[in-house]
Each structure stands twice: as C-alpha cells, then as structure tokens.
Amino acid sequence: MIHSELNVTNKNNKYIHMKKLFLFIGALLFSTLFYGKSIGLNLFLFSVITLTVLYVNNKDDFRNKRILLYSSLYLVTGLSVFFHDSLVAIIANFVAFFTLIGLLSEHKSSIYVNWLNGLYTTIAGFFHRNFSFNEATQEVEPKKEIDYLHLFKIIFIPSIIVIVFIGLYQNGNPLFSKIIESIDLGFINIQWLLFAGLGYYLFSNIHKPIEVEPATELDLKTGNSLNKTEGFSIPKLKQENQLGIILISMLNALIVLFLITDITFLITNDDVRASVFSSQVHSGINALIASIVIAIIILLYVFRGDINFYKENKILKRLAFIWIILNVILVLSIATKNSQYIYYFGLTYKRIGVLAYLTLSVVGLITTLLKIDQIKNIWYLLRLNTKAAFVVLIIASTVNWDYHITNYNFNYAKSMDFNYLIDLSNNNTFLLKEQAESKGLANDSIMLINKKYRKYVYELRTNSWQELQYDNLKLDKK
Amino acid sequence: MIALIVFALFFIGLMTFVIIRISISCLFWASKNPKDKQSVFKACFPYYIIILFAICLAFIIKFDKNEIVVYYFSIVYFLTLFIWRSELKSSPKKNKSFAVEPNHPKLP
Numbered sequence: 189m190i191h192s193e194l195n196v197t198n199k200n201n202k203y204i205h206m207k208k209l210f211l212f213i214g215a216l217l218f219s220t221l222f223y224g225k226s227i228g229l230n231l232f233l234f235s236v237i238t239l240t241v242l243y244v245n246n247k248d249d250f251r252n253k254r255i256l257l258y259s260s261l262y263l264v265t266g267l268s269v270f271f272h273d274s275l276v277a278i279i280a281n282f283v284a285f286f287t288l289i290g291l292l293s294e295h296k297s298s299i300y301v302n303w304l305n306g307l308y309t310t311i312a313g314f315f316h317r318n319f320s321f322n323e324a325t326q327e328v329e330p331k332k333e334i335d336y337l338h339l340f341k342i343i344f345i346p347s348i349i350v351i352v353f354i355g356l357y358q359n360g361n362p363l364f365s366k367i368i369e370s371i372d373l374g375f376i377n378i379q380w381l382l383f384a385g386l387g388y389y390l391f392s393n394i395h396k397p398i399e400v401e402p403a404t405e406l407d408l409k410t411g412n413s414l415n416k417t418e419g420f421s422i423p424k425l426k427q428e429n430q431l432g433i434i435l436i437s438m439l440n441a442l443i444v445l446f447l448i449t450d451i452t453f454l455i456t457n458d459d460v461r462a463s464v465f466s467s468q469v470h471s472g473i474n475a476l477i478a479s480i481v482i483a484i485i486i487l488l489y490v491f492r493g494d495i496n497f498y499k500e501n502k503i504l505k506r507l508a509f510i511w512i513i514l515n516v517i518l519v520l521s522i523a524t525k526n527s528q529y530i531y532y533f534g535l536t537y538k539r540i541g542v543l544a545y546l547t548l549s550v551v552g553l554i555t556t557l558l559k560i561d562q563i564k565n566i567w568y569l570l571r572l573n574t575k576a577a578f579v580v581l582i583i584a585s586t587v588n589w590d591y592h593i594t595n596y597n598f599n600y601a602k603s604m605d606f607n608y609l610i611d612l613s614n615n616n617t618f619l620l621k622e623q624a625e626s627k628g629l630a631n632d633s634i635m636l637i638n639k640k641y642r643k644y645v646y647e648l649r650t651n652s653w654q655e656l657q658y659d660n661l662k663l664d665k666k
Numbered sequence: 667m668i669a670l671i672v673f674a675l676f677f678i679g680l681m682t683f684v685i686i687r688i689s690i691s692c693l694f695w696a697s698k699n700p701k702d703k704q705s706v707f708k709a710c711f712p713y714y715i716i717i718l719f720a721i722c723l724a725f726i727i728k729f730d731k732n733e734i735v736v737y738y739f740s741i742v743y744f745l746t747l748f749i750w751r752s753e754l755k756s757s758p759k760k761n762k763s764f765a766v767e768p769n770h771p772k773l774p
Contacts, residue, residue: 304712312715315747319707319754400712 205342207245211391212343214241218387221654223380227273228655231281235266238285238394242292245395249292258288265585271658272588272615280585283578286310293397294404298571299578301407305399313393412568416497425498432490436507439486443514450521454528473542476522480549483515484556488566496563505560512557519546519553534597534604540589544580551576590615598623610636617644618662686746690714690753703754711750718746 214237221230239259243250250256262284268277289309290302297305308316358365487508495501526542555572558564594616597604609616617640623629624637648663693710694700722739729735 304716307716308712311719312712312747315715315751316711319751401708403712 205338207395209342210241210244211388211395214391215384215388218390219380219384222387223383225652225654227269227278228651228657229270230654231269231278232263232266233654235262235281235285238391239263241391241395242288242397246292246397249295252295254295255288255291258284258291261582262288265582268585270656272591273657274585274589274613274615276581276589277585280581283581287578289394289397290399293399294408297399297404297407298567298574300570300574301400301404304403305397308400309394309397310390311393313396313398314389316398317396410565410567412564412571414493414496414563414565417494420494420497422498425495426500428490428495429498429501429504432495432504433507435486436490436504436511439483440507440511440514443511443518447514447517447521450518454521454524473522473526476518477542477545477549480515480519480553483511484552487512487556487560488569491560492566496560508560509557512553515553516550519549522546530596530601532602534601534608535593536605536608537589537593540593544584548573548577548580588615591619594619594623598627606633606636610640614640614644614647614659617641618659682742683745683749686742686749690746690749694753703756707750707754715746715750719743 217237218234221234239262250259262281265277265281265284268274269281283303286303286306287299288306290297290299290304290306293305293309294301354368358368490504491508495504523543523546526539526546530539552569552573555569555576558572559566559569590612593612594609597609598619609620620637621641624634629637644659645663648657648660651657651660693714694703694706697706697710699705722743726736726739
C-alpha cells in the first residue's frame, strides 16, 4: 500500500519535473525564435511548440475531434504566415491560438467565449491557477512546493559537467574543436534572457487552460431555443402580428421595386461611365450594406419573443422569409456591381473587403431565416455568425491576396492603379518583376519595380533562419 | 541631478501604485459583498486584467516598442498581479469545519 503510494508520488514528481523541463525548453525556444526577429518561419515553429506543450499537458483533451480540427486550423494559419507573411494570416494565427486555448479550457462553450477564455489564459492563467478558489474545500488552493534546489541541480550540474567534458574533448580532436568554436552564443544577453522569461511565463499560462467562470457558466446555461414567456397574451400578440405583417409587406414591396430598377440598370448599362459607376458603388454599396444590417435587426426585433409561438403567425413568417430571400438577391446585385467595378478598375483590398462583408451578410440572412423557422434565440445567431466569421478569416488567411490582386490587375482588369500595386506588401514583388520583364511597361514603372525587387531580395538574403519565408526558397531556385 | 531622477522615479512608481491600488479597491467597494474576495476575484479579475493588458499593449505599440515604455508597462502589469495577490491573501480565513453547531447543546 505504502509502496504504491510512494510510486504514485514519484510518478507525480517526475511528471511535474518533465512539465517544468518542457516549459523551460519552450521558453528558450521562444526567445531563440522571436528575440529581435521579424515574423516568418518562427510563427509556424511557435505554433508547433505550443501544440506540443498543450498536448503534453492535456493529452486526454486531444482525443476530442473538435480540438484536433482547431489544432489543424492553427497549424494551417502558421503555415500561411510562412508562405505569405500577410497581416491577415498573422491575425488569423492569433485568433486560432486563442480559440484553441479557449476550447481546451471548455469544450462545449461558444466560440466567442473560447476567445475570451483563450485571451484570459494567455494573460493570467498562471496567476489564476494559484489563486483560484476550490469550492469543495472552501479555501484557496495551496501552491505546490517547488524544489528549487533540485531544479538548480538538474539544470546546472549536468551543464557544468558537459562544459568541462567539451573542454577536454576539444583538445583531443581538432574537427570536434572546430565545430565547437563555430557555435556562436553571442546572441544571448540580459534582454534575451528577459525575453525567455516572458516565454516561460507565456507557456506557464497556457499549458493548462483556464476559464472565465461567470461568462463560461452563463454560456453553458444558455441554450439555443426560445421559450414562451409568462406574459404570453393573445390580444397583444395579435396587434404585434398585424404591425409585423404591415411593416414587412411594405418593406417587401419597396425592395421589389428597388430590385427591379437596380437589375434594369445593371442590364441596360453595358459600358458604364467611370464617374457614374464610381459614385454608384461608393455611395450605393455603403447604403445597401447598412440596409441589410437594419433588415436583420428589424427581423430580430419582430421575432424576439412570444410572436414565435403565436399560432396565426404563418403569414408574418412567410413575409419574413420572402424579405430575407429578396435581401439575398439584393446582396447578389451588390456583388455584381462590385464585380463590375473590379473588372473596370481592378482589384483592391477594399473591394475584396466588400465581397467578404457580403458573404458574411448572406450567412447572417440565412441564419436569421433558420432562427425564425426553428424558433431559436439571439444567442444561436451570435454563435453561428461568429463561427462563420472565424471560418471566413481562416480561409482569407490562406490566400496570398497581394499576389492575386497584382495578377488580376495586370492580366484581367480594364484599368488599374499602378502605384497601388507598388505600395502593396512584398508578396507581389516577384510577380511585378516578371510583369516588368514580359510586358511593355513605362520606364518609370520598371524603375519602381526594380527598386522594390532589389530591396526585397536584400531583405530575403539577410533573413535569419527564424525569419525564413517561402520566397527564400523561390529565390534559391532562381 | 541623480537625486532628482531618483525622486522622479520614486514619484512615478508611487503614483502608479496608488492608481492601481485604487482601481482594484474600487472593484471591491462596488461589489455587493466586498468581504467575499474570491467572488470579486472570479467576477472582476479576468475582465480587469484583460483591459489592463490591452491598455499596456496599446501604449507599447503607440510608443513604437520603446524599451523604457516596454519595461514600465511590464512593471505595471506585474505590479497589478502582485497587488491582487496581496488583496486575496489578506482575505479572512473561513471556517474550515463543515460540522453543524448544535442548536441545543444542553439537551440530553
């Protein structure tokens, strides 16, 4: 009995030491990867290290399919940063990181609560664990004793002995001596060590994810379905139903009229003048986007409560469905205008942003339809739509936008703003160089391209291994 | 000159400490049950530390990752954790025993 208890204690101690060792190695790698370096291969390697630390400390959780999926998405965003060092990819990597950590803290919570939990764990996980209150024992959980002497022994004694032996072997073998002399540890300084301390703190925070209890509990308690309230009153609902039918009927009539005129305009004006089109798109799209948001808000207001359980709400529901479908057609008409604008004046981030926004609007409209049809609450909408936004962000992070913008504008657009392409990130530099060589561009343009190319090649050549990008490999092939 | 710098540093440190201390105390004063420090910790600490972290990060970015600014706000962050820690450690000890006190001790 005593033997088995001793074995368990020994195993626990071993596990704690192993864990500490992992965190320590993680911290050193963190500083090696990021101290004084720009983003590149290091973010992907950091993703791999984070996943290793999380896996070692939460093995059981990694049997969950959702966690495996989110881990893969996290790695994909890390790879995206390596392939094209874009801001979207970096943001997506951070969001995926917080989502994964949050998911590990609570598997069943909504994605926005995962973000909150992930952020909280990253910022103050270690502190929270040391001061969390155990409900069962009614006292603050005591901090586990750390055997600093042992920790000192396992780190410093082997290090000193290894250094002594290196000194001995160096004298015995000239080749070995040459290898040892080529190792440069000049990068380690006080700031590097402080940075490693930051890494250790970060890994200590995230290795066992925690949750913001009030928010997580509230989220777990809140279901997706809408319930009938105690103040259910048929006369009141009859009035609400009438108001809803009149309002949505009028809005339906208005949107039908608008769509007829809009589609007529799109069909009859094959070759639209630039000035007309520009004003159409800039003033029109913003207004239409706002109208879609207002449409969703109106529907949420009308179907906010007991009207969902009123037996004679079928006409209202049908009108709402028609309005949603008409709004989807409106989105398609905006998308067509935006596409025509892109065709005439080229692709830009703003125009891609409009398309992304329209995609999210369609998702919002469809989920509103589902909410009304299946009598769901507003939390259902929020949960689905935040998930959709997350998916759109991850997909967007995998695309090298600067390359595609440049490629489209050179090869397909009727006109383009050359200075805009020059101002884009370095992701389009090689393509610009190719275009300069194959197409007859103005001398000024070629000069600008060559200047950008030389600067970028210099940057790539001076990149350390931590800052490596996919373009480094391309450069080596050339 | 050195005395002036030391005084300035001391003053800045003191002001920082006072501001953080007051902001944390405000949370306890505003809570329904200020003596139940654990419930205040659970309810307020996560949001407090996330907001503080965001403010520190915003200043660091605003000042273009200037070394002094990075060190100052790192100190602010860890000082905040330290103050929360001392606040929680000072919480009154709860009765560890769950045994119910007899209402009628003199009954046979």
